[in-house]
Structure formats: structure tokens, C-alpha cells
Amino acid sequence: MVTEQLVEVQDLKKYFPIKKDLSVKSVDNISFTVKKGETFGLVGESGSGKSTLGKTLVGLQQPTGGNIIYNGLDVTKFNKEMKRKVNKEMQIIFQDPHASLNPRMRVGDIIAEGLDAYKLLKGKERTNRIYQLLERVGLRPEHAKRYPHEFSGGQRQRIGIARALAVEPKFIVADEPISALDVSIQAQVINLMEDLKKSEGLTYLFIAHDLGMVKHISDRIGVMYLGKMMELSSSNDMFNRPLHPYTQALLSAIPQANPRTAKRDRIVLAGDPPSPTNPPSGCRFRTRCPHAMEICSHQEPQWKEVEHDHWTACHLY
Amino acid sequence: MSHLLEVNHLKINFKTYGGEVKAVRDVSFHVDKGEVLAIVGESGSGKSVTVQSIMGLIPTPPGIIKGGSIRFQGKELLRRPKKELRKVKGSKIGMIFQDPMTSLNPTMRVGKQIEEGLIIHQRLSKSEAKKRAIEMIKLVGIPNPEERYNQYPHEFSGGMRQRAMIAIALACNPELLIADEPTTALDVTIQAQVLELMKQIQEETKTSIILITHDLGVVAETAQRVIVMYGGMMVESGTVFDIFENPKHPYTWGLLNSIPNIDEEEKKQLEPIDGSPPDLFAPPKGCPFAPRCKYAMEVCLEEMPSEYEIDGGHVAKCWLNDPRAPKEEELVALGREEW
Numbered sequence: 001m002v003t004e005q006l007v008e009v010q011d012l013k014k015y016f017p018i019k020k021d022l023s024v025k026s027v028d029n030i031s032f033t034v035k036k037g038e039t040f041g042l043v044g045e046s047g048s049g050k051s052t053l054g055k056t057l058v059g060l061q062q063p064t065g066g067n068i069i070y071n072g073l074d075v076t077k078f079n080k081e082m083k084r085k086v087n088k089e090m091q092i093i094f095q096d097p098h099a100s101l102n103p104r105m106r107v108g109d110i111i112a113e114g115l116d117a118y119k120l121l122k123g124k125e126r127t128n129r130i131y132q133l134l135e136r137v138g139l140r141p142e143h144a145k146r147y148p149h150e151f152s153g154g155q156r157q158r159i160g161i162a163r164a165l166a167v168e169p170k171f172i173v174a175d176e177p178i179s180a181l182d183v184s185i186q187a188q189v190i191n192l193m194e195d196l197k198k199s200e201g202l203t204y205l206f207i208a209h210d211l212g213m214v215k216h217i218s219d220r221i222g223v224m225y226l227g228k229m230m231e232l233s234s235s236n237d238m239f240n241r242p243l244h245p246y247t248q249a250l251l252s253a254i255p256q257a258n259p260r261t262a263k264r265d266r267i268v269l270a271g272d273p274p275s276p277t278n279p280p281s282g283c284r285f286r287t288r289c290p291h292a293m294e295i296c297s298h299q300e301p302q303w304k305e306v307e308h309d310h311w312t313a314c315h316l317y
Numbered sequence: 318m319s320h321l322l323e324v325n326h327l328k329i330n331f332k333t334y335g336g337e338v339k340a341v342r343d344v345s346f347h348v349d350k351g352e353v354l355a356i357v358g359e360s361g362s363g364k365s366v367t368v369q370s371i372m373g374l375i376p377t378p379p380g381i382i383k384g385g386s387i388r389f390q391g392k393e394l395l396r397r398p399k400k401e402l403r404k405v406k407g408s409k410i411g412m413i414f415q416d417p418m419t420s421l422n423p424t425m426r427v428g429k430q431i432e433e434g435l436i437i438h439q440r441l442s443k444s445e446a447k448k449r450a451i452e453m454i455k456l457v458g459i460p461n462p463e464e465r466y467n468q469y470p471h472e473f474s475g476g477m478r479q480r481a482m483i484a485i486a487l488a489c490n491p492e493l494l495i496a497d498e499p500t501t502a503l504d505v506t507i508q509a510q511v512l513e514l515m516k517q518i519q520e521e522t523k524t525s526i527i528l529i530t531h532d533l534g535v536v537a538e539t540a541q542r543v544i545v546m547y548g549g550m551m552v553e554s555g556t557v558f559d560i561f562e563n564p565k566h567p568y569t570w571g572l573l574n575s576i577p578n579i580d581e582e583e584k585k586q587l588e589p590i591d592g593s594p595p596d597l598f599a600p601p602k603g604c605p606f607a608p609r610c611k612y613a614m615e616v617c618l619e620e621m622p623s624e625y626e627i628d629g630g631h632v633a634k635c636w637l638n639d640p641r642a643p644k645e646e647e648l649v650a651l652g653r654e655e656w
Binding site: 211268 | 505513571593
């Protein structure tokens with residue numbers, strides 16, 4: 001097993017200002033590492049900041065503070081040109097396969113966008129690379145001449161994957177790559193991604209809200225809530241022994257496809273997630289937490305390793 | 318006993334530039350009083366069109382009701398004058414839509430939207446309707462009902478909006494509630510709240526529910542009976558236990574195999590269904606699933622399978638259930654995996 005770090009995130013912050021003295025703290029002081037060759041799953045509800053975190057990692061958003069260390073180098077301290085070089089190794093696959101492909105470009109040109117931007121291949125070589133990529137993701141070379149609207153959702157997601165692969169990245173952020181797809185197609189895309197990970201030696205940051213799929217694909221999982229990381233552990237530990245009350249509620253909320261075990265005790269969280277512009281003091285989860293104590297309202301819990309490789313931020317531990 | 322709702326041989330087409338799409342091809346089912354029926358299937362399987370036709374929401378044109386009947390409490394709903402239908406829609410049958418943002422009127426106070434049906438159908442006075450609306454807001458678990466009554470949809474969160482939709486749909490105490498993907502747009506913790514609420518209301522009021530979803534977990538948790546749709550047709554139907562424990566159609570096998578098992582310790586590769594759904598402009602002559610089916614035989618491509626009754630109420634539309642077809646053991650022996 002490789003334990004080398006590929007990406008290390010230190011106290012990363014991304015704030016979006018709305019007014020003077022007021023900002024949405026989408027990502028607030030998050031630290032974690034992604035090891036080479038693993039799939040790191042990132043889960044959380046809408047507004048938890050998981051997509052912002054993913055976009056900040058690949059350079060689509062500029063961090064407000066903190067460091068991103070890629071392969072031992074601090075990317076946040078790079079100048080434009082060096083960032084461009086590093087970003088070639090970090091690609092992203094988007095959620096909505098309808099909105100993320102330019103409808104006026106041919107599929108071949110969409111896939112080759114990265115190749116063209118970095119001036120990697122030209123002419124015959126470029127065409128061959130497009131064909132090869134199309135076949136790699138389960139499409140046919142003749143598809144290169146078609147437009148995105150001629151494809152189904154699953155096929156479009158394959159095109160998005162081929163585009164990300166074109167520049168031979170090492171690290172791919174997959175931002176909810178399957179949530180817009182039908183169940184039977186989801187499994188096709190997941191299998192393709194697992195297959196590519198092996199053959200191309202990729203590392204994934206897999207963002208999703210479907211916990212079942214995240215468990216299936218991830219080696220380790222991080223749980224986010226209102227811009228904070230609440231818990232981080234291996235995928236089996238997370239599902240067998242969730243520590244944070246939020247993780248516990250999240251896991252018990254998954255509807256199970258088994259009519260006999262489905263009607264079990266469930267932790268149903270009261271209320272909605274609070275507004276990220278004005279998060280609760282102390283622990284951000286305390287307003288919905290069934291175990292909230294006095295201390296939770298005035299002191300923010302520390303991020304600590306409670307069990308071996310099992311981190312959480314909660315006053316219970 | 319007669320059924321609350323009976324749909325027989327329903328056929329619906331849509332006229333498009335590319336020709337006529339056969340969206341629903343001969344669908345028959347029923348709903349009894351107090352039961353929850355789930356309809357599952359992927360996009361384009363015809364599940365939404367089927368229930369929209371119950372509410373008379375299919376625009377004609379481009380929609381064409383090619384044939385069949387929909388009987389509610391013994392009365393035919395299709396081809397009835399609009400005026401008469403209005404008495405049923407909204408008062409005896411309520412509907413919840415997938416996207417609570419686009420299905421609420423953004424320019425109308427939420428309370429007024431709940432009242433609308435009460436004033437029209439139950440002829441309540443304004444003050445009575447307001448009282449009932451506030452009661453409904455409380456019933457669906459929205460805090461501060463008096464204050465919420467006067468707010469607009471944009472002041473509600475996604476989960477709250479879906480609760481408001483449920484309040485609208487249930488205000489007139491309908492006999493049947495149609496929920497078209499009611500939790501698809503919601504986060505898991507909010508989905509759990511809304512499902513819990515629907516279950517609780519269903520137990521209290523004995524309202525029948527048709528629940529459309531693509532999430533098999535939601536089906537297992539809420540429904541008593543299930544219909545699986547594919548390519549505009551029903552391919553299998555039965556109780557939740559029939560469908561989850563003794564499925565008899567390869568498409569149902571495929572659906573169950575393509576979702577990961579939360580309890581699995583060791584990773585096992587998912588088994589997707591290869592290919593993509595059929596083209597409904599020119600649906601295949603035989604079984605619509607045959608081109609993607611691992612078990613397809615020659616007959617499957619040529620002839621539409623008939624409905625085989627497995628046991629009381631469990632029906633599968635697949636040639637494999639024909640007495641002449643090879644048995645499951647033989648298929649396994651032929652190198653086809655056991656589902």
C-alpha cells in the first residue's frame with residue numbers, strides 16, 4: 001500500500017464576501033491529506049462547502065487562506081505560470097453533464113481542449129489521441145464529429161471524463177459525477193472510473209451526497225458540515241463506528257434497499273442546516289445535535305485523532 | 318372489492334418533430350384504499366407520464382391518449398369534461414411534485430396557496446380556510462405556523478417548501494396522494510424528515526399514495542407494492558418482498574445489482590446494466606429490455622412477452638418465466654451468472 005501524500009491541505013479557507021464585514025465561510029480552516037492512489041470521498045449536504053473545496057483544490061477558486069501542497073510543493077505560493085503547470089496534473093469532472101459541455105463544440109474538440117490549451121499534440125497525433133480517449137471511456141471514434149446534444153446523460157459524463165483524462169492528470173476531483181444519472185447508468189460510470197484509476201494510476205477526490213456510492217468507491221471519507229470537516233476515517237470505520245453525531249444521523253438517514261431491515265430506528269435530525277452566513281457559535285452542528293451540551297455553544301471542538309486514523313471534531317470525545 | 322384507482326391498458330403518445338413517441342405502452346395497475354404503491358423506473362420509462370395522466374396534466378396536443386381507461390372510485394377520468402374533472406383533481410386526488418421551487422407560485426403567500434383548494438373545493442369561508450391552512454402548516458411540521466402563513470416560497474428552505482407542497486396536497490383530505498419524486502431534490506437528512514412525515518400522515522389519515530421514485534431504498538422503506546417500469550411498460554409488479562427478495566425480471570435484477578450494498582465489508586464490483594434505454598420513437602418489436610438483457614433469447618427480440626403470474630399478485634413480463642424457457646439453474650450452467 002502506498003502511503004505517500006499527493007495533496008496536503010493545511011488550514012484551507014475560502015470565504016465569499018457578500019457585504020462589508022460579512023462573508024460566507026464556505027470552507028473554513030480545513031486540513032487533510034489525500035494519499036497517492038487512493039479515492040478520498042467527501043460527503044455533506046448542499047451548502048456544506050464540499051464543491052467549493054474541490055474547486056479550490058484544482059485552482060478554479062483562489063483560496064482566502066491556508067496552503068495546498070501538491071507533491072511536496074506549495075501551490076498557493078506559485079506564480080501564474082507554475083500554477084498552470086501544476087493544474088495540468090489536476091483535473092475536474094463536473095456534476096451536470098448537460099451544462100459542462102459546450103453545446104456548440106464538437107465532442108472531439110471538447111476532449112482536445114486541454115491538449116490545445118497546453119499545445120501538447122497537433123494534427124494526426126491529436127486526432128489519434130481523441131480516438132484513443134473515446135475508446136478508453138467506452139465510446140466510438142466516430143463520435144468525435146458529433147455534438148453533445150446527440151448523447152445521453154451517461155455518454156456525456158463519459159465525454160467529460162475523456163476531457164479530464166486528455167492531459168494525463170494525476171489527481172482528479174469528481175464533483176458529484178453520477179448524481180444526475182439514472183441508477184443503471186450510475187454503476188456504469190462508477191465502474192469506468194474505478195477501471196481508469198487502476199490503468200492510469202489516478203488519485204480521486206470523489207464528492208457526493210449518495211453515501212452508499214461514496215462508501216463503495218472510497219478508501220477514506222471526510223464528512224463536511226457548514227464549511228467544517230466533522231469527521232475523517234477509513235470508509236469501513238466510518239460506516240461501522242461513526243463518531244460524530246452528525247455522521248451518525250447522516251448514515252441512519254440512508255434509505256436501505258431491503259424491506260426487512262428498512263424499518264429500523266432512525267435518527268431524524270430536526271430542522272434545516274443553519275445559514276452559512278451566520279453559523280452557530282461553538283460547534284456548528286449543535287443546533288441540530290441530539291447530544292448538544294453546554295460547552296458546545298461557546299467553544300469550538302478541536303479536530304483530534306480519537307482512534308487510530310479516525311479524526312473528529314466533537315466535545316463528546 | 319372494487320379498487321380506489323384502476324388503470325387499464327393505458328396508452329399515451331406524444332407528437333414531436335421526430336415523430337410520435339410512445340411514452341406509455343399498455344399499462345394496467347390498481348391502487349387500493351390505504352396502500353402505498355411505488356412506481357420505479359429510469360428517466361423516460363413513462364412513470365411520470367402515467368401518473369400525470371391520472372391528474373389530467375398531459376397537455377393535448379402534443380400528448381395523445383391512445384387508449385385505455387383510468388377509473389377513480391368507479392368513475393372514468395379520461396375523456397371527461399374539464400369542469401367535472403376539477404371536482405376530483407385537488408380535492409380527492411392531491412399531487413406533490415419533484416421540484417418544490419418551481420411548483421409553488423413565487424408571487425403568492427404560502428398560506429394563500431394552501432387555502433386556494435379549500436375555498437374552491439370545500440367552499441370554506443376565508444377565515445375558516447385560514448384556520449385550516451395554519452393547522453395544515455402545523456401538521457406538516459413547519460415551526461411558527463402563523464408567521465409562515467404570511468411568507469413567500471423564497472423565504473422557505475427546500476425541505477420546508479416540500480412540506481408546504483404536502484400541506485397543499487393534503488389540505489382537502491384527498492383519498493389519493495400522488496407523489497412524483499418528492500424527495501429527489503432534497504438532502505438525505507431532509508429526505509428522511511419528509512419520508513417520515515409522509516408515512517406518519519399516511520398512517521393517520523389512511524390516504525392511499527402513489528410514490529414515484531428511482532431510489533430503491535425509498536421504495537423498500539415506504540411502499541407495500543411496487544411496479545417496475547421500463548420503456549413505457551410495466552415489466553414487473555408485486556409486493557416489496559416479491560420485488561426485493563424474489564424478483565423475476567432481469568431488469569429488476571439489474572436495478573438491484575447496480576446499487577452498492579451499504580453493509581458489504583469487502584468491495585465487490587457493481588454490475589451495471591450495459592447499454593442505454595430503448596428509443597421510444599421506434600420501440601423494439603419484442604421485449605423492450607431484450608437488447609440490454611444478459612439472458613435474452615431469440616424469442617425476446619421477436620415477440621413481446623406475456624404477463625406471467627408468479628404467485629398471487631406478483632407478475633413479471635419476461636419469457637424466462639414461460640414453462641418452455643430454460644430454468645435458472647440451466648442458465649447458470651450455460652455460464653450466465655446467477656442474479
